[in-house]
Amino acid sequence: MPSGIGLVETRRAVVFDGDRPLRLDSGAAIKRVEVAYETYGELNGDRSNAVFICHALSGDAHAAGLHEGDDPDRPGWWDNIIGPGRPLDTDRLFVICANVLGGCSGTTGPSSLNPETGEPYGLRFPLIQVRDLVTVHRALLAELGIERLLAAVGGSLGGMQVLQWAIDHPGEIDGGLVVAASGRLSAQNIAFSAVAREAIMRDPDFNEGSWYGTGRRPDRGLGLARMIGHITYLSEQSMREKFGRRIQDAEVPRYGFDVDFQVESYLHYQGQSFVERFDANTYLYLGRVMDYFDPFRDPVRVQHQIEAGDTFFLVLSFDSDWRFSTAHSKEIAAELRLAGAPVTFREIASTHGHDSFLFPIPDYHETVTGFIHRLAAERGIGAGGR
């Protein structure tokens, strides 16, 4: 699908600095926080048409459109849902996407310079939580002069940010779209996360997270972590359909321990291309962000917060997703409803596993379109954002 938006660029804003450091939920502080973000569409006069996209573990601010010189077939990671006439219709919505705190695509994270030492933070970057990611998103919105969102939208870790945001800050989000997310990782999820983390930390080049400037990087560990992760993002069916037992570049097996099956080649490619664009420490930090996420830990507080707000939630899952299965989404819906929130829930049929949230599945996009349309109508937002 060609990009509907055309050329876009990533902007940067310093949202915490100097005498106004970022105070984390843990009590720790980060002196200077810069955020990389992109926007699509126009903010309307009463600033009521803003939609915030929260990205997942390996995402970035470049959700839609093309950067100067990009291959036109490789637009931003969620281009199929953002643009004129698409579910997040930029003819009438102002869409914002920002790289998360702890990220490695322009926003301050473990690979950023620590102003106190002049060196990259590495593992001296403080541990962060979903709540801190939301704090930084909100600081960016304050910078942009936006007090209330028509919607916050996110898949996977993105959905978790939407959930935390809506619970912690009543009255800021009209519609919370929580897609293929979890309100509480399962033991199995945490187990996969642990193996990925081990892969990185056992890499001989990891050097306690301080490999920056050494000329060596824990690429093998990060690549392996990505390979493990990728298996959990696909479904057995999608792998069978995509690769079967086919042999890479040959008709007959070569028999040996090198890459032979297509699926192996694919996983290697995923691992390789990932290390070229991603930071191993960010992977560790954001993995931990997910492991510790537990927004419903205190149901009394959640009920109080939900009652103070008026967010309408759309919770979606995909039937082939086994990373955050429908059971996770149903639990989110049940906990939100228990707290008194209006929640619409649907399980979408798809063969793409956890990655489904990135695909333009008609039932899925039709549901998002209808939900956004309703929110916009309630705010009196028509075409052109007015």
Add this chain to the structure above:
Amino acid sequence: MRPDLDIVAAMIDPGSRVLDLGCGDGALLENLITSHDCSGLGVERDPDGFHACIARGVPVTQGDLENELREIDSGAFDVAILSLTLQAVRHPDRVLTEMKRVAPRQIVSLPNFGHWRLRAGLALRGRMPVTPLLPYEWYDTPNIHLCTLADFEALTFHAEMKIGSRILVDADGRRVAGLATRAANLLAPGAVYSLGA
């Protein structure tokens, strides 16, 4: 809104937490939420109904009501509604018991298979009846568990559900007055029941 849904709406106290099983396009819930200060949740299997609920701003779960009902906490609602849907579920007895579990009050409306027109059709023509309320042929009907008002009342007795009130309705779902209560099973095309403690 369908006339029978007006009857249902009139049975519900303002501010109630309402579960509408098989909520269709969400018209009843929209009315209850916007005009009666209720909070609500619909369950609807049909995608068109689901999308209509989204357009109305009615919270809804897409799915099979018998499966969804099992996952709802006991006492999570004040009222559970099943309008013109009991005859289409796989286990009507279990659905009633589950409704009782999730809400102290239940409202159930159903077409009456004991109505004289249906009885006469079967007796005289020897064919399964097709009527405005039951417009399907036997082979394509979603109505797999049709019953008479007497059958339904017997089931509520077994399920230990008390009938608070019963309003008889015509084929359009409008209230019919002046029917002899004892003859209802023969003369009423349908009924709306309010059940509970």
